[in-house]
Amino acid sequence: MKKTITINISGVIFNIEEEAYDILRGYLDRLSKNFTDSDGREEIMGDIESRIAELFQVRLGDKKEVVSDSDVKHVMDTMGKPEDFGMEAEEEQPKSKSYSTEHGSSAKRRVYRDTDKSVIGGVCSGISHYFGWDPLVVRLILLVLFLGMGFGFLLYIILWIIIPAAKTTAEKLEMRGEPVTVENIKKKVTETLNNFTVSNKMDGEFHYQHARSQAGKASDALVDVLGRLFGFIGGVLGFFFLMVGLILVTIVLCTWYDPTILQFGNDTWNMQWAEVNGLIFDSRSQGNMFFAGAMAVGIIPVIGLILLGAKLLFRWDIKGKPVVPALIALWLIGLGLLVVTGISLGKEFSQPGEYVEIGKRMSSEVPLTMHIANGEAGQDIRSRNHWVGNFPEEYIEVDGERIIGHYPRIDISVNEESLEYVVKIYKKARGFTMGSGDQRAENIEYPFSFSEQNELILSPVFTAPLKDRFRGQHCEIEILIPVGQRIYISEEVQNFLGNVMNPTYYSRSELVGKEWLMTPEGLVLSGSMPLIEVPEEEI
Amino acid sequence: MNVENTKAQMRKGVLEYCILSILNGKEAYPSDILEELKNAKLIIVEGTLYPLLTRLKNTGLLSYRWEESKSGPPRKYYTLTEVGRGFLTELDSTWKELYDAVHKTTK
Numbered sequence: 001m002k003k004t005i006t007i008n009i010s011g012v013i014f015n016i017e018e019e020a021y022d023i024l025r026g027y028l029d030r031l032s033k034n035f036t037d038s039d040g041r042e043e044i045m046g047d048i049e050s051r052i053a054e055l056f057q058v059r060l061g062d063k064k065e066v067v068s069d070s071d072v073k074h075v076m077d078t079m080g081k082p083e084d085f086g087m088e089a090e091e092e093q094p095k096s097k098s099y100s101t102e103h104g105s106s107a108k109r110r111v112y113r114d115t116d117k118s119v120i121g122g123v124c125s126g127i128s129h130y131f132g133w134d135p136l137v138v139r140l141i142l143l144v145l146f147l148g149m150g151f152g153f154l155l156y157i158i159l160w161i162i163i164p165a166a167k168t169t170a171e172k173l174e175m176r177g178e179p180v181t182v183e184n185i186k187k188k189v190t191e192t193l194n195n196f197t198v199s200n201k202m203d204g205e206f207h208y209q210h211a212r213s214q215a216g217k218a219s220d221a222l223v224d225v226l227g228r229l230f231g232f233i234g235g236v237l238g239f240f241f242l243m244v245g246l247i248l249v250t251i252v253l254c255t256w257y258d259p260t261i262l263q264f265g266n267d268t269w270n271m272q273w274a275e276v277n278g279l280i281f282d283s284r285s286q287g288n289m290f291f292a293g294a295m296a297v298g299i300i301p302v303i304g305l306i307l308l309g310a311k312l313l314f315r316w317d318i319k320g321k322p323v324v325p326a327l328i329a330l331w332l333i334g335l336g337l338l339v340v341t342g343i344s345l346g347k348e349f350s351q352p353g354e355y356v357e358i359g360k361r362m363s364s365e366v367p368l369t370m371h372i373a374n375g376e377a378g379q380d381i382r383s384r385n386h387w388v389g390n391f392p393e394e395y396i397e398v399d400g401e402r403i404i405g406h407y408p409r410i411d412i413s414v415n416e417e418s419l420e421y422v423v424k425i426y427k428k429a430r431g432f433t434m435g436s437g438d439q440r441a442e443n444i445e446y447p448f449s450f451s452e453q454n455e456l457i458l459s460p461v462f463t464a465p466l467k468d469r470f471r472g473q474h475c476e477i478e479i480l481i482p483v484g485q486r487i488y489i490s491e492e493v494q495n496f497l498g499n500v501m502n503p504t505y506y507s508r509s510e511l512v513g514k515e516w517l518m519t520p521e522g523l524v525l526s527g528s529m530p531l532i533e534v535p536e537e538e539i
Numbered sequence: 540m541n542v543e544n545t546k547a548q549m550r551k552g553v554l555e556y557c558i559l560s561i562l563n564g565k566e567a568y569p570s571d572i573l574e575e576l577k578n579a580k581l582i583i584v585e586g587t588l589y590p591l592l593t594r595l596k597n598t599g600l601l602s603y604r605w606e607e608s609k610s611g612p613p614r615k616y617y618t619l620t621e622v623g624r625g626f627l628t629e630l631d632s633t634w635k636e637l638y639d640a641v642h643k644t645t646k
Contacts, residue, residue, distance in 0.1 A: 010612030031586070040593040047569060047589045050612040054570060057611050080584020 004066050010050035012057065016067040024052075024072045030082040048079065055079075111314040112166035112175040121160040129175050130314070155246060162310050238312025245306035252299065275398050279470045281345065290341040296334025300327050348471060349430045353437020357425040359448060360418075366454045367486035367515055367526070368421055370479070370493050373447075373457050396470060402463045408446065408475040409498035410458065412487070414518055415480035421456065422480040423448055429464070430472040440468045446475050458496075481518040486526050488515045550581060555591065556634060557581055559619065559627045562601065568614040592617065600626050 003018045016024070031048065035041040055075050056067055111130045113122035124142060128135040142156060166175045281287030304327060394407045415422055427444040431437030446462040462475040476498070481487055489497075494512045501522030502511070516523040554576075561567060561575050569588060576582040595601045600623035603615045619627065 012612050035590060039590060040597055044589045044593045047592065047615065048586060050614075051569060051573075051585060051589070053612045078584070079586040084584050084587065 009053040009056070010046070012053045014053075014056055014060075014067050015065055016072075017069060020067055020069040020072045023069055024075075027072070027076055027082075031079075034082045052079070110175065111163055113160070113163050114175060115165045120156070122165065123156055123159045123163060126163060126166070126175060127159075154250070158246070158306075163314065234312040238309045238314070241305050241309030242313060243309075245302050245309055248302045249299075249306070252302075278466065279396075279398055279403065281341075282348070282469065286341055286344070289337050290345070293334045293337030293339075293341065296330055297338055300331040300334065303327060348432050348469075351431050351434045351437045353429050353431055353434065353439065353441040355427045355438060355441035355444070357427065357446070359423040359425075359450075360420045361450045363419050363421055363482050363485045364454050367488050368481070369453070369455045369488045369490065371455055371457045371490050372460050372492045372496065394474075396473075398466060401466045403466055403468070403470055403473060405462045405464070405473060405475060406460065407496055408462050408477055410477045410479065410493065410496040411499040412479045412481065412489075412497075412523065413499070413501040414520060414522060415482045416520070419482045419485075420480075421450070421482070421485075422478075423456070424478040424480070426476040426478065427462075428472065428474045428476075429468070437471070440464070440471055440473065443468055444473055444475055446477070448477075458493075460496075481523075483518050483520055485518050486515055487518065487523070489513070553634075554581060554587075555595065556627075556630045558588075558591065558595065559600065559623060559630065562617055562619050563624075563627060566604075566616040566618045568606075568616050570614075572617070595623070599623070 004015045005018055005021050007014050007016055007021065028045070028049070032041060032045050035044055052075055055078060056071060059071050059074060060067065112126050114125040114129060115122040117125040117135065124138040125135040127133075128138045131138075145155060277284060277287035277291070281290065304324075307323065307327075394405065394409070397404050397406070425446050425448075427441040427446070429437050429440035429444065431440055444462050444464045447459045449457050451457060456479070458477065462473075464473045489512045491512050494508050497508045497511060500506075500508075500511055502516075503519075503521040503524065511523075515526040517526045557576065557579070558572060561572055569592065572592075573582065573585050573588055576588070577585075582588060592601065596603065596617070599620060601617050602620050603617045606614050606616050608614050
């Protein structure tokens, strides 16, 4: 069973199968594109349609009622392919300086691969036809690109795939069509205008008609020139899009290969994907889904850009090809993956958890010396794979089964409650539930100790088990010093210092390497009396 | 150089001449013209004829009138104009010269 449609061709009613109708419609559209308005497109198409009606009538006879696709194919064979028309139209152009100027429609160029004159795939000779250059020039350009960075090779392969080979005579003629040059455009305008003036001077009905058709041609030529101009701009844009797209693809591929190629200053993470995956995602497959989604969402617009460039530059017809819908579908799938994994990951960060560890020691007359264990600080922290956190120096790395957080922040303030040195470790993490966040916070380890020589030895890092995944684990240390006690801050503590209570607002570099005395207002230099600034506290 | 291309071009040159000749002294509608051209193997695909007719009409060599048809769509009956007749006379002599020239050189 097939659906039929009723159509009217030149006043004759036909029943036609839906499939056959689509073929016929497409055929007529293609034919129609072959003529310009100055050719008398409407009239020609009208004539052709009434012939088609006749042919259908003859073919259906009395027995058949419905036009089938074989009938349409028969008619198409009889009438001929649009390409055949195009060829005839091109040959119709008189080459002499007679009254009839060229029709713009015939000079449609398209890029094809010239397989007759090919070295590899005919890409270069095809492009040289299109631009009217010597093939050698194109080959040289590509060779330079090739030797330069292997870029030309990629470009060549892509062009080889997307440019069709010129197979039929019509395609070969199309391929050799006129080059787009400023001279040609200029020539075209002057020619048309000259002819127009000449024919204006003539008299008689024939010449009058002729002049009228010339006027039509002049405006047609204008449209044609504008069309070419836009085509040219489109070509330039297309080239630009193509290049940008290819460069982006190259960058992405290079980054995949070696992420350290991309360094946007210091504030970036340059961990390998596998590490990030293990650090953040609950399971490897979830991470890979996220990664695939991100790649699709990021890469597909670039592919779209390349296609758009190719379309503008080479008038490559992507209509009717499933490329665009397929890309859009893939992009949406990628977005879906990203959203789903993103949401489930986001939930993992939804609840904050905290755990506070407190250490105390009776204060003594000897100044307390603050140290960082192993003196590890001061190394070039940027040389390893890291991920920068909130605090300027803070960063995360993975070492075996532990997450290591470098440069936890150390604050110093006054202990107004007791005569003890107090170390408060605020451990923070996030989780899907309150409890899981708290548990993760508790799992954070930050070792510190007081030595016999009244030293406070702090770890340069906090650690958390990798099986907890990175859920915003974070550690802040607060050191409380009783009033009247002295403290010496060693040099290596500098990069750890956060809020240090001191009335004179010394910078971190000024705080280290010195002995300080705790006052109710904060630290002042030991041995000097605090500068008591009396602000506007008057009565 | 492609032989099919050359052949098509040669056919093309005489095609206009033949169409004008067919219409000399009689009216015909495209299907009649097609029949004659096809019998003479001057045309392969029918579609070629229509742009040609329109162009000849637009340059004032042909004119046409409509005629209703009982069996199908209305038909355009083409005929030569005064200008067309003059054009054809000129082509006639050109063709004779050309024929003689070709005959001489290919003998």
